Amino acid sequence: MVNKKTDTELGMDAVITRRDLIHDAGMAALAMALCPSIVAAAPEKPAPAASSPSAADYPPVRTGMRGSHPGAFESAHALAREGRSFPEPVDLDQHFDLVIVGAGISGLAAARFYQQRFGADRRILLLENHDDFGGHARRNEFHQAGRMVLSMGGTHNLEWWDFSATVQEFLKDHGVDVDLMRERKQFHYGDTAPNSPAMWFDAATYGENRLVVNCDLTARLDSTTIDQMPISEAGRESFKHFYAAREDLLEHLDEAQAEDYLRSISYPEFLRRHGGLTEDAVQLFAKLEHGGWGVEMRALSAQEAMESGFPGVHLLGGSWDGEGWDYPVAMWPDGNASLARLQVATLIPGVAPGTTAANVAVARFNYAELDRPGNPVRLRLNSTVINTANTEDGVAVSYINDGKVLRVTAGHCVLACYHSIIPHLCPELPQSQREALEYQVKHPLLLTNVLIRNTDALDTLGIDGVRCPGRLMERLFTFRGINTGGYEHAIDDSGPVALVFWGSISPPADAVDIKSQLRASRAIMLGMSFEDYEREVRTVLDGLLGPAGFDVRRDILAITVNRWPHGYAYEYLDLWDPDWPEDEAPHEIARKPFGRIAIANTDAAATAYTHTAIEQAWRAVQGLPTRRPAGFSEDPGQP
Ligand SMILES: Cc1cc2nc3c(=O)[nH]c(=O)nc-3n(C[C@H](O)[C@H](O)[C@H](O)COP(=O)(O)OP(=O)(O)OC[C@H]3O[C@@H](n4cnc5c(N)ncnc54)[C@H](O)[C@@H]3O)c2cc1C
Structure with missing residues (x-):
């Protein structure tokens, strides 16, 4: 019988940095748009917490429920899910050359490419539903005892071995030196400490709390490590056979047939059928791709899983002793938020004068300058x-801000937002394009930062990263050792650090097809309160680190839950998507320009990478018609 700790024992009443101000402000704004009479009855806003004086006007230091924060998505959901209509917009009489919907990396890049194509003096407006820019590339900034501790709230890194000429030129334009960034990165996703990586088996799932160190299911596990796993005896034996085997089970098939077969069965099925693993052994793999792919392992084919480094090739004539998985990513200490910051500093220099790639991580941004009249x-x-x-004169764009429905006009528009909302923004689109846009169901992701007082308990255990197969968030690691953009935080610094809980949320077993899985996971994510996430964090840290001296009441200083119900772009998967003929895949139909409206975002490539966001912005801007409609004073001219 497992003794569950009370909320008080877990420190749920302890004072930490978290704030509900944003929630109330956003909800009040939505209420005003949908029903002005509600506003009179709305409760008074709580005063901002005193601990962080700039929280009211500097979003990166806000804690609590972030990512897709309360107040950011309700209007879009009212439109898309409930089919609500809004009052007639108030015309602002503001005209721009370009309006961009979505200030993620793609939208910001579109602004830059537009300047490069049509001239640096073009008047551009970016509209963003969140209270911060960058989209998924979100910065989480903590202050503890006079020290700034950074972490990523979304998009982690620049990942690719080689970038296209467009991306290389773009990075150069922003002063980004990828090679230097790679050199300055010691961080390795919690694989650096002597006993890492480790697996933590929790009492509620496995009957006892047990930390098994130097345990990585993707590496060749030895019997001593397997013997420590609190699963069934049969499960441990099946693991021993699996990791010791060396066979060529598909030798009767030629290469193409073998690949077809491996693309037709799920990886868990491969492990059962060919690896001989028992169900409780297979279950240990279930959440391992929550972060990397944003899906359950059962959504991936055997081929996709093995290409991602999961074991199995040793059963197919391959060997364990390959070249290994080298993934030379470049990172900033706030993830790719620093790239978004560089983009903003380039487009609107008054926001952060003097900002360069050398100091971007520590530069202070003045958000009051973002929407300054007179700036291009x-x-x-x-x-x-x-x-x-599309109108006779160009494009009209309506939006909700602070509860008011407003309209601006432009010569061009780039939609750099999620594709699934576009049919609702643009109801005149052809039916085939609407269906193609709706095909995109993004993968939900969760990134929770927990600022802890110090790393004493982790150091005692000799770990900096742990997999938790039984818990809501499958993985956690310390985030330090990225010394770029003017920020320094050594990999062995034992002071305050952000502990990143990274992953997604498992859908119920009866969510079978991929889109049901993604939607069910998203519904759970949005249905959980901040307290639910906080209780989970405290339970894990109490069970994992408590025995090494970590006191959840004392040592947790702040919690920021970045939930991304619309996370990675939908990538086509072996088990769920057909092979479309060239130019007929949904994303290729979805991204076609419509009059003076073009479409960007990673969704436009069906690939969830930062370099893709940039490339799609470039493609969208090149696709805009050059002739200006009547009624606008200046002609943008030819490229
Ligand atoms: C947690 C997480 C980790 C990731 N890690 C990596 C990584 O390590 N490397 C990598 O290459 N990629 C990563 N990605 C993928 C990431 O999606 C891309 O790299 C990139 O940041 C996407 O940029 P984008 O501009 O295309 O989309 P987004 O960042 O999604 O920006 C689109 C913006 O449009 C806004 N928007 C939507 N609808 C509206 C509307 N109606 N009105 C106004 N605004 C609207 C959205 O809120 C959003 O802010 C990660 C994604 C997530 C969620």
Whole structure:
């Protein structure tokens, strides 16, 4: 019988940095748009917490429920899910050359490519539904005892071995030196400490709390390690056979047939059928791709899993002693938020004068300058676009900001937002394009930062990264050792650090097809309160680190839950998607320009990478028609 700790024992009443101000402000704004009479009855906003004086005007230091924070998505959901209509917009009489919907890396890149194509003096407005820019590339900034501790709230890194000429040129334009960044990165996803990586088996799932060190299911496990796993005896034996085997089980098939077969069965099925693993052994793999792919392992084919480094090739005539998995990513200490910051500093220099790639991580950004009248580029936060329409004069864009429904006009529009919302923003689109846009169901992701007082308990255990197969968030690691952008945080620094809980949320077993899985996972994510996430974090840290002296009441200083119900772009998967003929895949149909409206975002490539976000922005801007409609004073001219 497992003794569950009470909320008080877990420190749920302890004072930490978390704030519900944003929630209340956002909800009040939505209420005003949908039903003005509600506002009079709305409760008074709580005063901002005193611990972080700039939280009211500097979003990166806000804690609590972040990512897709309360107040950011309700208008879009009212439009898309409930089919709600909004009051007639108030015309702002503001005209731009370009309006961009979504200030993620793709939207920001579109602004830059537009300047390069049509001239640096072009008037551009970016509309973004969140209270911060960068989209998934979100910065989480903590302050502890006079020290700034950074972490990523979303997009982690620049990952690819080689970038296209467009991306290379773009990175150069922003002063980014990828090779230097790679050199300055000691961080390795919690694989650096002597006993890492480790697996933690929790009492609620496995009957006892047990930490098994130097345990990585993707490496060749030895019997001593397997013997420590609190699963069935049969499960441990099946693991021993699996890791010791060396066979060529598909030798009767030629290469193409073998690949077809491996693309037709799920990886868990491969482990059962060919690896001989028992169900409790297979279950240990279930969540291992929550972070990397944003799906359950059962959504991946055997081929996809093995290409991602999961074991199995040793059963197919391959060997364990391959060249290994080298993934030379470049990172900033706030993830790719620093790239978004560089983009903003380039487009709107008054926001952060003097910012360069050498100091971007520590530069202070003045958000009051983002939407300054008179600047050629303006970025308007907390603005959810609800309609974009081609008109005789160009494009009209309606959005909700602070509860008001407003309209601006432009010569061009780039939709750099999630594709699934576009049919609702642009109801005149052809049916085939609407269906193609709706095909995109993004993968939900969760990234929770927990600022802890020090790493004493982790150091005692000799770990900096742990897999937790039984818990909501499958993986956690310390985030330090990235010394770029003017920020220094040594990999062996034992002071305050952000502990990143990284992954997604498992859908129920009866969610069978991939889109049911993704939608069910998203529903659970949105249905959980901050307290639910906090209780989970405290339970894990108490069970994992408590025995080494970590006191959850004392040592947890702040919690920021970055939930991304619309996370990675939908990538086509072996088990769920057909092979479309060239130019007929949903993303290729979805991204076609529509009048003076072009479409960017990673969704436009069906590939969830930062370099893709940049490439798709470039493609969208090149696809804009050059002739200006009547009624606009200046002609943008030829490229
Ligand atoms: C947790 C997480 C980790 C990731 N890690 C990596 C990584 O390590 N490496 C990598 O290459 N990629 C990673 N990605 C993928 C990431 O999606 C891309 O790299 C990139 O940041 C996407 O940029 P984007 O501009 O295309 O989309 P987004 O960042 O999604 O930006 C689109 C913006 O449009 C806004 N928007 C949507 N609808 C509206 C509307 N109606 N009105 C106004 N605004 C709207 C959205 O809220 C959003 O802010 C990660 C993603 C997540 C969620």
